[in-house]
Amino acid sequence: MTSQPSPASPSTPDHLNWTIDQIRALGTVTDIATVGQIFGLPRSTAYAMAQADTLPVPVIKIGSRYRVSVTAIIAVLTATHPNRRPPAT
Known part of the structure; x- marks a missing residue:
């Protein structure tokens, strides 16, 4: 369902390797693990935050599955990193 970037080095956290283009390539929505x-x-923390409605992005619950809008992820990331351009509309 999703492709993950490869870590640049063992000491580099995975989240530093996600580019806006890679996030856009996920499609319209993605899962909580991603x-x-x-x-x-960590995966367990992300799921706990989704259940508690404390993730920094809105969570959509469909049956027993949680999904998050890719546009919402990009909006949060570009809002917290002023050097990044906002997503194209």
């Missing part, structure tokens, strides 16, 4: 990787969270 959101966790993007934000540098």
Whole structure:
């Protein structure tokens, strides 16, 4: 479902390797495990935050599955990194 970037080095956190283009390539929505990787969270923490509604992005619950809008992820990342351009509309 999702492709993950390869770590640049063993000491580099995975979330530092996600580019905006790689995130856009995920499609319209992605799963919580991928959101966790993007934000540098362990999978269990990302799921706990989704259940508690404390992730920095809105979570969509479809049945027993959680999904997050890729546009929302990009908006949060570009808002917290002023050198990055906002997503194209």
